[in-house]
Amino acid sequence: MDKFYTKTPILDKSSGLILEVIEKCKEEVCFIDFSCGNNYLCNILSKQGVKCFSYDIDPPKNMDADNVITCDWLTVKPHNIGNCVIGINPPFGKNGTEARKFVDHALLFKPLFIVLILPKIRWKIHGYTLMHSEQLDVNSFYIPDGKDFSWPTTLLLLSRNVDSGLRTFIAKSKKNAKLDVDITRKWKNGFTGNMAIIRRAGRNAGHQSYVVSGDSIIYRSNGQWKVTEWTQNKHSVEGDCFLKIYPTDKPFESDYLIGLCEKIDADSDCNKASACVGYITNKFVADRL
Numbered sequence: 001m002d003k004f005y006t007k008t009p010i011l012d013k014s015s016g017l018i019l020e021v022i023e024k025c026k027e028e029v030c031f032i033d034f035s036c037g038n039n040y041l042c043n044i045l046s047k048q049g050v051k052c053f054s055y056d057i058d059p060p061k062n063m064d065a066d067n068v069i070t071c072d073w074l075t076v077k078p079h080n081i082g083n084c085v086i087g088i089n090p091p092f093g094k095n096g097t098e099a100r101k102f103v104d105h106a107l108l109f110k111p112l113f114i115v116l117i118l119p120k121i122r123w124k125i126h127g128y129t130l131m132h133s134e135q136l137d138v139n140s141f142y143i144p145d146g147k148d149f150s151w152p153t154t155l156l157l158l159s160r161n162v163d164s165g166l167r168t169f170i171a172k173s174k175k176n177a178k179l180d181v182d183i184t185r186k187w188k189n190g191f192t193g194n195m196a197i198i199r200r201a202g203r204n205a206g207h208q209s210y211v212v213s214g215d216s217i218i219y220r221s222n223g224q225w226k227v228t229e230w231t232q233n234k235h236s237v238e239g240d241c242f243l244k245i246y247p248t249d250k251p252f253e254s255d256y257l258i259g260l261c262e263k264i265d266a267d268s269d270c271n272k273a274s275a276c277v278g279y280i281t282n283k284f285v286a287d288r289l
């Protein structure tokens with residue numbers, strides 16, 4: 001488990017960013033630190049009147065952990081807390097894999113803003129727009145015994161995009177312009193635009209999908225979107241079990257494809273829980289464009 005703490009000037013700066021966005025909101029917005037360590041950040045934000053929730057699986061022994069909820073963040077269920085900001089410095093794991101899990105889990109809470117200290121690799125968080133990105137000094141951390149700890153990291157602040165309103169979006173597109181698409185089982189090598197890929201056969205037909213948008217791939221399963229690694233999945237989607245939806249006229253907006261996949265997921269009556277094989281047809285997809 002990555003155990004290093006962030007130096008206070010960085011957390012002071014982070015609290016400034018958080019306060020700035022919270023103060024601009026009309027409604028009450030709380031702050032959730034998903035891996036709070038010594039809880040420095042929530043302590044200062046609470047003093048500013050922000051309602052805070054702090055989680056850590058193993059807070060330091062030598063601190064007053066009364067205000068820390070000691071548990072695994074990845075098991076915390078999205079509760080009814082209304083508007084929130086979530087972050088900030090999770091364990092990173094190899095190539096950021098642990099950090100990615102923390103962020104994915106945070107997305108279930110639909111935070112208005114996400115504030116993160118992440119290893120310096122390329123991050124894309126679907127549905128959020130980058131407001132602030134700053135490379136931190138490598139010496140911004142220390143380990144529990146007080147010694148400096150160096151790691152290249154970035155401080156990020158992102159805001160949630162206005163919900164595109166899935167059903168409205170699709171209805172509007174249908175009324176205004178019939179999209180010209182190619183719905184096919186064939187995999188077009190070399191296609192580089194935005195596209196959707198939807199499972200057509202099996203008990204998960206319609207319930208599993210991918211939206212490919214530039215270098216970013218998101219995967220939908222069990223009603224949730226997750227950022228995924230394309231290299232692991234590309235091979236299986238090239239086959240007959242998946243329908244590919246390519247534009248033939250103008251390029252797709254990724255939000256449009258996300259809405260389409262969500263609608264197909266909601267409307268597919270293939271039974272995820274039973275072994276019973278189902279399928280969705282090209283027409284089923286076309287009717288939902």
Ligand SMILES: C[S@@+](CC[C@H](N)C(=O)[O-])C[C@H]1O[C@@H](n2cnc3c(N)ncnc32)[C@H](O)[C@@H]1O
Nearest residue numbers: 004005006035036037056057058072073089091
């Ligand atoms: C990199 S440290 C950062 C601590 C603090 N956020 C800071 O910046 O000073 C990561 C923290 O995550 C905690 N942690 C590790 N796995 C966790 C989990 N599954 N759920 C909640 N906290 C976890 C560790 O105990 C540690 O305090």
